[in-house]
Amino acid sequence: MKFWPLTGLGEVRAGDPLTADLARLAAASGMRAGDVLVIAHKPVSKAEGRVARLADVEPGEAARRLARETGKEPELCELILRESRSIIRRRRSLLICETHHGFICANAGIDRSNTPDGTAVLLPVDPDASARAISAALSEELRGLVPVVICDTHGRAFRRGLVNVAIGVAGLRAVVDHRGGRDREGRALVATDQAMADELSAAAGMLMGKDAGTPAIACRGVEFVAGRGDAGDLVRDPDEDLFRGD
Amino acid sequence: MKFWPLTGLGEVRAGDPLTADLARLAAASGMRAGDVLVIAHKPVSKAEGRVARLADVEPGEAARRLARETGKEPELCELILRESRSIIRRRRSLLICETHHGFICANAGIDRSNTPDGTAVLLPVDPDASARAISAALSEELRGLVPVVICDTHGRAFRRGLVNVAIGVAGLRAVVDHRGGRDREGRALVATDQAMADELSAAAGMLMGKDAGTPAIACRGVEFVAGRGDAGDLVRDPDEDLFRGD
Numbered sequence: 078m079k080f081w082p083l084t085g086l087g088e089v090r091a092g093d094p095l096t097a098d099l100a101r102l103a104a105a106s107g108m109r110a111g112d113v114l115v116i117a118h119k120p121v122s123k124a125e126g127r128v129a130r131l132a133d134v135e136p137g138e139a140a141r142r143l144a145r146e147t148g149k150e151p152e153l154c155e156l157i158l159r160e161s162r163s164i165i166r167r168r169r170s171l172l173i174c175e176t177h178h179g180f181i182c183a184n185a186g187i188d189r190s191n192t193p194d195g196t197a198v199l200l201p202v203d204p205d206a207s208a209r210a211i212s213a214a215l216s217e218e219l220r221g222l223v224p225v226v227i228c229d230t231h232g233r234a235f236r237r238g239l240v241n242v243a244i245g246v247a248g249l250r251a252v253v254d255h256r257g258g259r260d261r262e263g264r265a266l267v268a269t270d271q272a273m274a275d276e277l278s279a280a281a282g283m284l285m286g287k288d289a290g291t292p293a294i295a296c297r298g299v300e301f302v303a304g305r306g307d308a309g310d311l312v313r314d315p316d317e318d319l320f321r322g323d
Numbered sequence: 324m325k326f327w328p329l330t331g332l333g334e335v336r337a338g339d340p341l342t343a344d345l346a347r348l349a350a351a352s353g354m355r356a357g358d359v360l361v362i363a364h365k366p367v368s369k370a371e372g373r374v375a376r377l378a379d380v381e382p383g384e385a386a387r388r389l390a391r392e393t394g395k396e397p398e399l400c401e402l403i404l405r406e407s408r409s410i411i412r413r414r415r416s417l418l419i420c421e422t423h424h425g426f427i428c429a430n431a432g433i434d435r436s437n438t439p440d441g442t443a444v445l446l447p448v449d450p451d452a453s454a455r456a457i458s459a460a461l462s463e464e465l466r467g468l469v470p471v472v473i474c475d476t477h478g479r480a481f482r483r484g485l486v487n488v489a490i491g492v493a494g495l496r497a498v499v500d501h502r503g504g505r506d507r508e509g510r511a512l513v514a515t516d517q518a519m520a521d522e523l524s525a526a527a528g529m530l531m532g533k534d535a536g537t538p539a540i541a542c543r544g545v546e547f548v549a550g551r552g553d554a555g556d557l558v559r560d561p562d563e564d565l566f567r568g569d
Contacts, residue, residue: 078530080324114535168564170337173565182480220550234480234566237559238498240525242482252484272484273529277523280526283519283545284324299529313483319419320480320566 078298081106082284082291086120095124096211099293100218108288108295110221111152114211115281117292118229118244119198120142121207126198128192129156142256147172153187153197160185160199176200178246179312182231204245205308212247212306224301227308234320242283243274246306250273253302258308271300272311324544327352328537329531332335332366341370345539347362357422360457361527363538364475364490365437365444368454374438376404393418399433399443404408405444406431411567422446424544425558428477428492446475450491451554458493458552470494470547473554474524480566487528489520492552497521500546517559519547 083102089095113264136151140158161174174185186200201207208225215223227245243251257270281286281294315321329348344415382397386404390397393416407420420431432446445511447453453472473491489497501515508524527540
């Protein structure tokens with residue numbers, strides 16, 4: 078199993094032909110059908126125009142109150158509220174949000190790093206659709222299925238340190254169900270849903286670099302299960318989640 | 324960055340010379356200094372004799388009560404209680420425990436798969452020490468530092484599917500602090516603790532296979548930061564954790 082970065086993507090701007098650029102770079106880097114591409118969400122968001130200028134944001138009353146309570150800018154608070162279904166935990170300036178996609182992450186995934194001053198990068202509106210578009214371009218260029226995982230860097234309950242997790246998936250099953258398999262003693266395996274898209278994201282994260290210079294990582298030799306792909310499979314049903322309520 | 328399984332470990336029993344066996348297999352598989360070994364905890368636990376026969380366990384009153392409430396065997400409940408500092412969440416048969424190490428996981432990490440009927444595998448008593456012993460043997464055999472990560476498969480709050488996380492670390496910093504670095508626009512990076520030992524564990528998990536046939540994975544090309552290693556770095560301070568309380 079092998080991972081390597083696609084080089085040469087450069088800074089992405091709204092409207093850039095990212096899928097075509099990635100297909101070209103994938104071919105140039107030696108990717109082939111059956112490989113997987115993992116890409117950070119930021120270039121995807123930028124290409125899709127999901128960058129907000131804070132000066133253009135009009136904070137409402139709730140955002141102004143949240144700004145006073147957290148010390149964040151009111152414009153940023155307005156964006157966080159717009160991008161959130163709910164705020165599930167807060168402490169001082171830390172806001173843990175449930176995005177409209179259902180992901181639980183700080184500040185609804187809004188990011189101020191590696192974007193010009195006075196702007197903020199939002200998550201793609203439909204990351205699975207973004208992944209499907211990239212996968213289609215790569216699969217055509219490389220003449221066979223190339224699954225795509227779009228990832229973001231999240232904190233976690235109970236554990237320190239950030240890891241990348243999948244927020245958009247195309248071409249492979251995000252969660253692989255091994256039930257029906259057997260262990261080496263022949264006992265049926267239970268509770269063995271493998272979060273493969275998250276494993277891929279975490280692995281690729283090691284090569285992305287914190288300066289975000291290499292956001293696209295090729296993966297070879299991964300035994301994925303082909304499928305439509307749905308990052309929603311990675312979201313635990315709120316009714317089944319023991320850590321959501323207060 | 325490249326990952327491959329060490330083959331030939333076979334079934335491990337209490338008292339087996341696991342560190343020597345791993346050093347031999349590592350050399351045979353082409354590992355060299357600067358590579359990292361990720362190994363599932365189960366063979367480590369087995370070699371250390373951390374396998375309990377349920378028939379030898381005398382359940383106390385608390386375990387009997389827990390057994391009635393959860394439908395689990397009283398002997399297993401006794402083991403779970405012994406291995407736990409506290410039970411932090413429960414629903415029906417699901418017990419989310421804080422182990423004496425500080426890890427939050429189901430059933431205090433006790434596992435019934437890939438172990439003979441009537442037995443259960445416990446986590447190593449001191450997984451960092453276990454990792455240090457293996458790292459010492461591999462580093463001597465390969466004449467240079469070979470860090471070791473011992474992992475377990477955990478569920479997660481909010482996200483479906485299991486991923487491997489680190490429970491024992493030697494030879495590398497479990498969490499890498501990128502503060503002081505700068506993004507591409509020159510702004511100081513904040514909140515960029517990278518959970519490298521968990522990233523390595525998740526990546527290696529893809530090659531371990533759910534039949535547990537390849538529990539030891541070699542990793543090459545990982546930009547780790549050498550250090551003593553401490554899986555406790557991955558445990559969030561309970562006072563800083565927003566998801567622990569009821």
